[in-house]
Amino acid sequence: MRFVDESMQVEACESASLGIQKVAATAELDDDGKQRRTGNVWTASAHIITAVIGSGVLSLGWAMAQLGWIAGVTTLLVFSGITLYTSSFLADCYRSPVTGKRNYTYKEIVKNNLGGTMYVACIVAQYGLLCGALVGYTITVSTSMVAIKKSNCFHKRGHEASCSFSYNPYMIGMGILEIFLSQISNFHKLSMLSVVAAVMSFGYSSIGVGLALARVISGKGGKTTLTGVEIGIGISAADKTWRMFRAFGDIAFAYAYSQVLVEIQDTLKASPPENEVMKKANIVAVATTTTFYLLCGCLGYAAFGNNAAGNLLTGFGFYEPFWLVDLANACIVLHLVGAYQVYSQPVFSAVESLVVGRWPNSDFVTKEYGIGSGNNSQGKCSINLFRLAWRSSFVVFATFLAMMMPFFNDVLAFLGAIGYWPLVVYFPIQLHIVKSKMRTRTWSWLGLQLINSVCLVVAVAAACGSIQGINDGLKKFKPFEVKE
Known part of the structure; x- marks a missing residue:
């Protein structure tokens, strides 16, 4: 009897232990059976800021110079409002209103609400833009690294020295680093990297703003006008028009992050509701980026006037304070x-x-x-052979394209132009119309179609401007032979 009692006690202990393990396992899972999400408004904001505030923020001074004070500031504010407005539509589509089922990606939302044809169009626009951005980032990183080398070269050897460096070693270095980072298994484990990248974006933007402000205060600011660059010697009416189109496009695309919005939302905790948290993150991120955009654009224009460079930092030359410009370029590298x-x-x-x-x-x-x-293969540090092979191959191919086509930034501008309107404006508006069962030809419907039409016109105009840039790049095209 004693033996039986001991056996029963052992079985009871084992049963209790298994029960505890099941409860613990359940506690680590979300309602869809996946690993429990831990994201909040601040991690989501960091992801958005990392995606939105790219090195393109430094070109806003040039954009302001093409549009002038009135149109430039108005355009910045209008597109920030449009982005915030349409992003809220996407946030509300994360869960099905009937079943509460999650939509893990942008394309799932489109497929489940708008059908198969729109699903295919969404895939082409979203993944074309994402893949193109990776090639553009590789080129931009190498450009910043070369800028650091040139700055140090001029500082040591004098401003008249011949300082020329190849981009290729830095593109290869970027590729090698990204092969390692790409083994981070999913979006949920990127929070710390996004926080660092967001801080870096604030860093180089602040340096550019500080240098521009110092130039304005010193009385060395350039000539500015209400309407921007004036038609005259060196610039025709056609040139002015094309530049304005590209400026509209630069500002519009500077706010585009819808292509990763749903994936960011999928990192959020289930309580409070994900759409409410995501809308707060949208407000925090868009307000923050708009503030920096206005500072960079307005102070950059005030510092250099109608002769503002395409990159705010290069407007100060590769000279003094060389260390501060170097620091800004290093921040760009870390952010990208x-x-x-x-x-x-x-x-x-x-x-x-x-x-x-x-x-x-x-x-x-x-x-x-x-x-x-x-033995925890599901922990933070694990390797999957397919993931290792596929992601490494993808990064190698993206790096190869960057080295072969260094003018790809113009191609990226074209991809951004054709991808901006459907991803940021058209799909979110159509999703809202379907979800809310909005009747056609009502005032609300007409207002949404007006936003749709205006953004389509801007996207087409920017696409035409980028095609002109691609044409110029092809005339000078020499694969793998890029020095500056």
């Missing part, structure tokens, strides 16, 4: 290293989901190999 991951994760996830669905029993595709002590 993080932004690369924010833009690449949706691409990685899409391909990996397809492959896992096709070969669910393959160890090469699904098995995780833990790194370090312990």
Whole structure:
């Protein structure tokens, strides 16, 4: 009897232990069976800021110079409002209103609400823009690294020295670094990287603003006008028009982050409701970026006037204070290293989901190999062989394209032009109309169509301007031979 009692006690203890383990396992999972999400308004804001405040913020002084004070400031405020307005429509579509089921990606939302044809169009626009951005980031990082080298060269050897450096080693270095960072398994583990990248974006933007403000205060500011660059010697009416189109496009695309909004929202905790938290994150992020955009654009224009350069930092030359310009370029590099991951994760996830669905029993595709002590292969440090091979190959290919086509930034501008309108404006508005069952030809419907039409015109105009840039780039095209 004593033996039986002891056996029963052991079984009871084992049963209790298993129960505790099941409860613990359940506590670590969300309502969809996936690992519990831990994101909040601040991590989501950091992701958005990392995606939005790119090095393009430094071109806003040039954009202001093309448009002038009135149109420039108005355009910045209008597009910030449009972005905030349409992003709230997307946030409300994350969960199905009937079943509460999550939509994990932008394309899922479009497929479930607008149908198959719109689903295909969304895939083309979203992933084309994301992949193009990665190539553009690689080029921009190499440009900033070369700027640091040139700055130091001029400082040591004099301003008349011949300082020329190849972009290729820095593109290769960027590619190698991103191969390692791309092994971060998913969006949920990017929070710290996004926070660092967001801080870096504030860093170089603040340096540009500070240098511009110092120039204005010293009385060396350039000539500015209400209507921007004036038609006259060196600039025709046609040139003025094309520049204005590109400026409108630069400002509009500077606010575009809808292509990663749903993936960011999928990192948020379930309580409070994700759409409420995401809307707060949108407000924080858009308000922050608009403040920096106004500072960079207005002070950049005030500092250099109608002769503002395409990059605010290069307007100060590669001279003194050389260390401060170097620091700003280093911040650009660190920011884009993080932004690369924010833009690449949706691409990685899409391909990996397809492959896992096709070969669910393959160890090469699904098995995780833990790194370090312990047997927890699902922990923070693990390697999946397919993920390693696919993501590394993708980064290598993106780096190869960057080295082969260094004028790809003009191509990226074109991709941004054709991707901005459907992703930031058209799809969110159509989703809102369908979700709210809005009747056609009502005042609300007409107002949404007006926003739709205006943004379409801006996108087409910017696309035409970028095609002109691509044409100029092709005339000077020499693969793998880029020095500055």
